[in-house]
Amino acid sequence: VFVHLNFVYISQIHTTEDLSDSFVSGEEDNGGSLLSNKNINNEINGNWLSSSSNSIHEARLKAKAKRRLRKNSSRDSGRGDSLSDNGDAVRGTAVAPTSPKSKLLDRKSRLGKGRGLPKKGGAGGKGVWGRSGEVYGPEEVDEKDPNYDEAQENCVYETVAPPLEEKDFEKTVSPIVQEYFEHGDTNEVAELLAELNLGPMRSEVPSLAVSLALEAKASHRELTSRLLADLCGSVLSRSDMESSFDKLLRELPDLVLDTPGAPQLVGQFIARAVSDQILSKSYIESYKGRVGCQYTRAALDRAAVLLKMTMGGLRIDNQWGAGGGQRPVMQLVKEMNLLLKEYILSGDIKEAERCLRDLEVPHFHHEFVYEAIVMVLESKGDKTFKMVLQLLKALSASSSITVDQMRRGYERVYMDIAEINIDVPRAYFILEQFVDQSFNTGVIDVKIRDLCPCRGRKRFVSEGDGGVVKLESY
Structure with missing residues (x-):
């Protein structure tokens, strides 16, 4: 009987707990008073209730308080209610402010501080110092700064390049000279060399440029002579030039291994330097009687001969010639005509090919083909005909004249054959x-052959012949 009554009493207590729970959920304002009364009852009747039911009630109260806080707007969340450690709602607790999505990019203060102005005067942003286009004045030195130094005001800051070492000289200056061979601008070379701290390596520049030019074309040697003349005075001195050519004369035995004609070429460089007044006139005479190397003697003899020839009217400033792109067209045409005439006299195909290659005008070889065919049309006899045909065959086989240049040369003759026929009556027949x-x-090829023009061979004669069609005889 005692057990039965105890079970009934415990069930009544659970029923009362459920009713109180529903009452608290319905009336949130009186939740605090009911909780206090319930806690008193639990303390009185602690022998019948377990500790787990008490923690369930605390969790329910905390969840309800959190739901009540979420109902508040974000504007009032900073001054809204918060929860204490026991789950009670506390008024006036500061909560981190949250802004709506429309104010995510707002730069004004969200804590109510300041005057409401944008940050950094409207030029805000991470790593930004100020507005775009703003010019800062010179910063004044603060004498009260603990790091202030009186000698700081008299300091002059300059960018100083370390002197160029010998091991880095060639790999630094060689690309500058090689690039100059492409553009031909001496001012750019002077600016690049002025930026380098050459130091004692300054006198090595001419010898390096001449050494590179010995293995290059004739036009590159002409550019090198112009470069030395323009650098003397602005970047290099006369003493630098003389010491550089002295080194070249000493290194001739080594240069001959790579360039067999190095003594003659160095002699031409010396003669051109004397003519351009970057070497003194007594430079060659200073070596008389104290030269033991045969290559040095050959170079100095070549320079002395060229300087003597200038007295007879030779222009030594044009001894190297000029590159194809730098020569006038009429001069190229004249040189090609002289080349063809020399070939007709000598018959040396290899020499003619070498001279044509030295002109360095592969884009203008169609002019050579044109002049050769016109020379055949204007010649008398079969000698010129056969020799020019052999020359064009050799140049075509060695690819000295490309197929395109050969085709353009023949087509130019086809276009001008009517005018050539005025001076040469048999031009059509010889051309065919x-x-x-x-x-x-x-x-x-067959396409170029089929394009060859031909004049009509048939014509009507006078009426006395009875209108007979006769072939034209030559």
């Missing part, structure tokens, strides 16, 4: 024979 022979030897 030359084109046929060129096709047979493989100089041209």
Whole structure:
């Protein structure tokens, strides 16, 4: 009976707990008083209730308080209610302010501090110092600064380049000279060399430039002579030039191994330097009687001969010639005509090929083909015909004249044959024979052969012949 009554009493207590729970959920304002009364009852009747039911009630109260706080707007959340450690709502506790999505990019203060002005005067941002275009004045030295130094005001700051070492000289200056061979601007070379602290390596610049030019083309040697003349005075001195050429004369035995004609070429450089007044006139005479190397003696003899020839009207400033792109067209045409005339006299195909290559105008070889065919049309006899045909065949086989340049040369003759025929009556007939022979030897293809123009061979004669059509005889 005692056990039964105890079970009934415990069930009544659980029923009362459920009713109180529903009452608290319905009336949130009186939740605090009910909680206090319930806690008193639990303390009185602690022998019948477990500790787990008490923690369940605390968790429910905390969840309800959190739901009540979430109902508040974000504006009032900073001054809204918060929870204490026991789950009670506390008024006036500061909460981190949260801004709506529309104010995410707002730069004004969100804590109510300041005057409401934008940060950094509207030029805010991470790593930004001020507004765009703002110019800062010179910063004044603060004498009260603990790091202040009186000698700081008299300091002059300059960018000082370390002197160029000998091991780095060649790999630094060689690209500058090689690039100069492409653009030909001496001012750019002077600016680049002025930025380098050459120091004692200053006198090595001319010898390095000449050494590179010995292995290059004739036009590059001409550019090197111009470079030395422009650098003397502004970047290099006369003493630097003399010491550099002295080194070249001492190194001639080594230079001959790579360039067999180095003594003659160095002699031409010396003669050109004396003519450009970057070497003194007594430079060659200073070596008389004290030269033991045969290569040095050959270079100085070559320079002395060239300087003597200038007295007879030779222009030593044009001894190297000029590159194809720097020469006038009329001068190139004249040199090609002289080349063809020399070949007709000598018959040396290799020499003619070498001279054509030295002109350094591969884009203008069609002019050479044109002049050669016109020379055949204007010549008398078969000698010129056969020799020019052999020359064009050799140049075509060695690819000295490309197929495109050969084709353009023949097409130019086809276009001008009408005017050539005025001075040479048999021009059409000779041209047809030359084109046929060129096709047979493989100089041209069938397309170029078929483009060859021909004059009509048939014509009507006078009425006395009865309108008979006769072939034109030559």
